[in-house]
Amino acid sequence: MSRLVAPRLSLYLHFPWCVRKCPYCDFNSYTLNGQLQEAGYLEALERDLETQAPEVAGREVISVFMGGGTPSLFPPSAIDRVLAAARRHLTFASDVEVTMEANPGTIERGRFTEYRAAGVNRVSLGAQSFEARTLQVLGRIHSPDETRRAAEELHAAGLINFNLDLMYALPGQDVAAALADVESAIALKPTHLSHYQLTLEPGTVFAAQPPADLPTDDTAAEILAVCGARLAEAGFGQYEVSAYAQPGRQCRHNLNYWTFGDYLGVGAGAHGKITHAGAIIRTTQSRDPRRYMAAPTATRTPVPEAQRPFEFMLNALRLIDGFEIATFEQRTGLPWETVVREVETLLTRKLLEVQGPRLRTTMVGMRFLNNLLLSFLEETPQTTGAFGLSTAI
Ligand SMILES: C[S@@+](CC[C@H](N)C(=O)[O-])C[C@H]1O[C@@H](n2cnc3c(N)ncnc32)[C@H](O)[C@@H]1O
Ligand code: SF4
Numbered sequence: 001m002s003r004l005v006a007p008r009l010s011l012y013l014h015f016p017w018c019v020r021k022c023p024y025c026d027f028n029s030y031t032l033n034g035q036l037q038e039a040g041y042l043e044a045l046e047r048d049l050e051t052q053a054p055e056v057a058g059r060e061v062i063s064v065f066m067g068g069g070t071p072s073l074f075p076p077s078a079i080d081r082v083l084a085a086a087r088r089h090l091t092f093a094s095d096v097e098v099t100m101e102a103n104p105g106t107i108e109r110g111r112f113t114e115y116r117a118a119g120v121n122r123v124s125l126g127a128q129s130f131e132a133r134t135l136q137v138l139g140r141i142h143s144p145d146e147t148r149r150a151a152e153e154l155h156a157a158g159l160i161n162f163n164l165d166l167m168y169a170l171p172g173q174d175v176a177a178a179l180a181d182v183e184s185a186i187a188l189k190p191t192h193l194s195h196y197q198l199t200l201e202p203g204t205v206f207a208a209q210p211p212a213d214l215p216t217d218d219t220a221a222e223i224l225a226v227c228g229a230r231l232a233e234a235g236f237g238q239y240e241v242s243a244y245a246q247p248g249r250q251c252r253h254n255l256n257y258w259t260f261g262d263y264l265g266v267g268a269g270a271h272g273k274i275t276h277a278g279a280i281i282r283t284t285q286s287r288d289p290r291r292y293m294a295a296p297t298a299t300r301t302p303v304p305e306a307q308r309p310f311e312f313m314l315n316a317l318r319l320i321d322g323f324e325i326a327t328f329e330q331r332t333g334l335p336w337e338t339v340v341r342e343v344e345t346l347l348t349r350k351l352l353e354v355q356g357p358r359l360r361t362t363m364v365g366m367r368f369l370n371n372l373l374l375s376f377l378e379e380t381p382q383t384t385g386a387f388g389l390s391t392a393i
Contacts, residue, residue: 004333006275007261009056010063010253011086013045014267015071016289019105022139023205024167024198028269028287029069038078040293046085048266048285048296053089055276056264061090063097063253066120072102076114083119090264097122097252099163104150105142112157122251124163124194125150129170130184137171137211144184151188161249163192168227169220170198171211178223179230186234191249195227196242221367241318241366258315259323260331268292273303278333280308308332309339310376317352317369322360342375 017032064086066079079100086092099122100115112123129135130144147164154162164185168178185193197220200207215223228238236244240258243251256263265272269287273280283298303311312332316323325336332338343359346352351365351372365372 002278002333003329003335004275004278004280005330006059007259007331008062008256009059010065010256010261010263011061011090012253012263012265012267012270012272013064013066013071013082013086014265014270014285015041015066015068015074016268017073018068018070018103019073019141020139024138024201026201026204027069030289032073036073037289037293038074041289042078042081044293044296045082045266048298049085049089049264051296052264052266052272052283052298055274056090056262059091060093061086061096062093063256064092064099065253066098066100067124068101070103070106071100072106072111072115076111076118079115079120080118099124099251099253101126102150103142104147105140107146107150107153109153112153112159116157116159120159122161122163123154123159124165124192125154125190127164127185128167130181131177134170134173134177138167148188151190155189160189161191163194163251164188164190165194165196167196167198168223169215172213173215173223175219175222175226179226182227182230186231186236191246192251193231193236193244194242195224195231195244197224239320241369255319258319259327260312260315265298272298275331279303280333305332305334306378308334309342310373310378313339313373313376317361317365317373320360322355322358324357325359339376346372346375 014028016028016030017036018029019032021029021031064083071079083098098120100120101124103126115123125147127147128138128140130147132144135143151162154160166181166185168181182195200210231238231244235246237247238244239250240254243254245251262274263272264274265283265285268285268289269292270285272283274283280303282301282303284301285296285298286292309332312328316327328339329336343352346365347354350362351368352359353362361369361372
């Protein structure tokens with residue numbers, strides 16, 4: 001009999017447009033040309049919600065994440081309408097976490113107060129860096145001062161539970177400059193900080209024409225260590241490869257992904273994962289906003305048992321505290337024996353370790369996470385060199 005237990009449920013809503021596409025970004029986002037197709041897109045989101053909701057009937061939504069692209073291109077009235085539709089079709093937990101991503105270059109004065117009134121209670125602000133020259137190289141549409149002003153607006157609106165996205169190992173950046181960025185971020189009093197190593201994603205402008213003066217791997221590793229220590233000193237505990245939070249302020253939504261929880265994926269290119277009737281189903285929507293608006297119907301693909309250990313580990317081994325064996329069995333529906341041989345090998349190689357009832361990645365394992373994860377693929381290709389640390393987002 002399957003051990004699958006339906007886990008906690010989240011909702012992801014995707015907003016695919018940005019003022020300008022950044023040269024490093026491979027998210028499903030498009031430069032906005034002309035008018036925002038607000039009415040058409042909202043209508044499609046509502047149809048999508050209505051279609052998917054029955055599959056999770058009776059289950060509580062513990063978190064909502066409005067990501068992009070740039071959701072803050074949409075006015076508060078639009079966010080209000082989407083959240084109202086979600087509440088009509090789904091059951092929100094009384095303490096539901098509702099996060100909205102915002103680009104500091106799109107925030108007009110007073111906007112955050114209105115987003116809050118629409119139901120947003122957490123914001124993730126894309127700061128990236130506080131160095132004007134670096135922001136220009138990254139193709140960002142805002143200055144460091146606009147980020148500071150957006151953070152002040154958040155505090156003024158009472159949205160004190162907010163995250164800042166920072167990137168590091170940026171063109172021309174040394175350890176001191178990366179640390180200065182972290183210092184500037186801490187000064188804005190966020191409750192959460194995401195610290196992503198810049199990756200050259202296939203298909204992006206940066207992958208085709210890499211910036212000339214990228215820091216070496218050694219510098220990147222030093223930045224990670226020095227900035228991590230500074231964040232710890234300021235009270236931010238690292239709980240995932242790229243995520244740091246004040247006590248009790250971990251992102252509930254992302255934690256649900258990393259513990260292989262369920263989520264409805266609504267919007268252009270959105271992915272979902274639903275445990276239903278003894279199966280795990282992945283859903284995918286059309287990436288192209290026009291196609292999505294014409295037919296917001298998800299493609300559904302079951303996750304075969306043989307793939308589940310890899311998919312589970314891909315998420316859970318990113319967590320600094322790892323996971324409990326019972327969680328593996330409940331989320332994948334498989335007995336622990338399925339992976340025990342691979343786990344024992346990794347324990348012997350000191351890439352994994354046992355911590356009380358939990359299994360977690362060691363510090364060395366974190367450096368070679370991609371390589372380590374290959375052990376859980378159905379057919380393990382023989383690899384020689386070790387992979388670098390991934391900061392997938
Ligand atoms: C969807 S964006 C955040 C919201 C908004 N679009 C913005 O950029 O302000 C998610 C975050 O992923 C990070 N990111 C995107 N591409 C990346 C890359 N190639 N390497 C590292 N981090 C990246 C950035 O920190 C970015 O803020
Ligand atoms: S990083 Fe953010 S603003 Fe830049 S293109 Fe990607 S989603 Fe848009």
